Amino acid sequence: MSKSNLVVSTKTQIKVMKKKKKSLTLTQQRALFGYLFIAPFFVGFILLFLTPLIQSLTFSLSKLSVTSSGYHLTYIGLENYEKVLKVNPNFVPSLLANVTEIISQVPVIIIFSFFAASLLNQKFKGRAFARAIFFLPVILTSGIVLAIESTDLLVNSTQGASKEEIEKSTTALKFLQFKQFLYAINIPGPIVGFLVAAVDQIYEIVIASGVQILIFLAGLQSVPKSLYEASTMDGATGWENFWKITFPMVSPLIIVNLVYTIINTFTSADNQIMSLVRHTIFSQSEFGIGSAMAWVYLGTVAIILTVLSLIVLKLTSRYKT
Template structure:
C-alpha cells in the first residue's frame, strides 16, 4: 500500500513539473529574444538614460569634460515651437512612411509568391532579390554617398537631361491615364508615388521577401491539394489558405519596415539629428529631437499594429 502511495505521489510530482505547450513556447520565445534583452541592458540602456538626461539640460563641453545646466523642457519647446525645420521634416518622414510601407509589403508578398514557384534558376532569382540588402549595408552604402559617386551621378544626370524630360512627360501621361479611368484621386496619388519610388521599394524589400518566402514554404502542400480537389480556384486558395497562414508574418514585416524606414541613413530626420549633435555640438537639442522622433516611431508602431491585428483577425484560423 505504501509502495503504491509512493508511486502516486511521484507521478503527481512529475506531472506538476511537466510544462504545457504554451509554457514551452513561452520559454522558447524568451530564449530567442534573450540576446536582444542582454544586449539592450548592457549596451543601450545606459546611453538611452543619458540621452534623456541631456535632453533636459543645456550641455556645455569643458576642458575637464562637460557641465549640465538643468532647463526642464526648454529643449523640447525649442525643437517643436522655435525650430522651423523639425516639424516639417517629421511630417515628411511620417508621410513617406505611410505611403511606402504598404507598397513594400505588397511588393514583398508578390515577389515571394513568384519566387516560391518552381522554375529553373529559382535560387539565382532569390539571391538577386536579396542583393539590394547587401548593397545598402555598411561600406557599400558609404561608397554610394561618397563624393566620387556623387560627382559621377551629377555628370550622368547632366548628360541625360533630355531623356529625363521625356520620362517626365511619360509620368504625366501615366497620371492623366489614371484620371481618365475615373480612379479616386487618393488611389492615383498612391500609385504615382509607388511608381516614383520603385527603386527605394525594391531596395527595402529584401528581408521582407525572405520572411514571406519562408512562410509560404511552411504551408503544407496537402492543403492546396485537398482544396483543388474540392474545386477551389487559385484565387480562392490564396484567400482561404495562403493569406490566413501568412497573416501573422504581415505584422512582423510591417513592424520591420516601419523601423527600417525610420532608421535608414538617408532619412531626413536621422540626418538632421546627426547634424545637430555631431556637427553643431548641440547635444541637448539633438537629444530632444531624438526622443520626439522615438515617440513618433512608437506611436506609428502601435497604430499600425492595432490596425493590422484587427484587419487580419478575420483571416486567421
C-alpha cells in the first residue's frame, strides 16, 4: 500500500471514529425521546399556565381592590388562608366530604377498570363493540349530555314525584337485603360498607372508568404471549400466570391510572369545592379568598396523590418482575 493510500485510509478511520463518538447510546436516545414527548406540556405550561398560576398565588396573599384604572393589590400575608380554614363555614366540611368520597371511589375505579380491561382483552365475537360500549360514557358525559344529566331534565320530564319515591324506597330495600346477606356470610363491617358504597355508586364508577380501561387494555396487550406459553408449558395455572406475569407487567400503569383518576375526580364539573371556588370568585368577587381556597385544595390533592402513590408503589413492588 502506498503512502498516500495509507494517509487516506487513516483519515477515513478517524472520521468514522468521530461519527461513532457523536452517535447517541440507546439510553440517551430514549431520554431524548422522553424529553421530546413532554416538551409540548412544558411549552404549554410556560406560555399558558405559569402566569395565571403566579397571579393566583399573588391574589391569595393579597386583598384586591377595584379602581378606575383596574385593580390594586394590598399584601396581607396568610389572612385569606385563615378566613378559608377558620371563618368560612362551607369550605372545610366540603373539603372533608370531597376527600372522603375520593378515597372511597378511587380504589373501586382502579379495580373495576383492571377487571373490565382483563375481560375485554379476551378473544370473543364483538370485542371491538364491547370496548366501544365501555368507552362511550366518556364521550356522552361531555357537553350538553352532562348538563342534562346533572339537572335531571329527562328524569323530571318522564317521572312523577310519587314514582320517584317508590323507586327510592325499592332501592333502599334492595340495599338493606344486600347488607343483610353480606353480614350473614360473616364479612367484616368495614368491608360491607365499602362494598355497599361501591354498588351504590356503580353508575358513576362506570362513567369514570373509560380512560383507565383503555390504559390497562393497552398494557395487557403489550405483554408478550410467549411468556404465557412458556409458563403454561411449565405447568403454571391461570391464577399463577396472573400474579407472576400479568400483574407485574401491568402494575406500573396502576400509578398512571391513579394519578389520572384523582386529578379527574378532583376537577370534575360537579365537584363541591370547584363550585364553591367559582362562586366565591365570580359571584362574590372575593378573588383573594377564592384563590386561597384553590391553593388549599391544590395542596390537599398533592398530599393525597403522594400518599396513595407511595402506598401503591409499596404494594406493587413485591410483584415486580
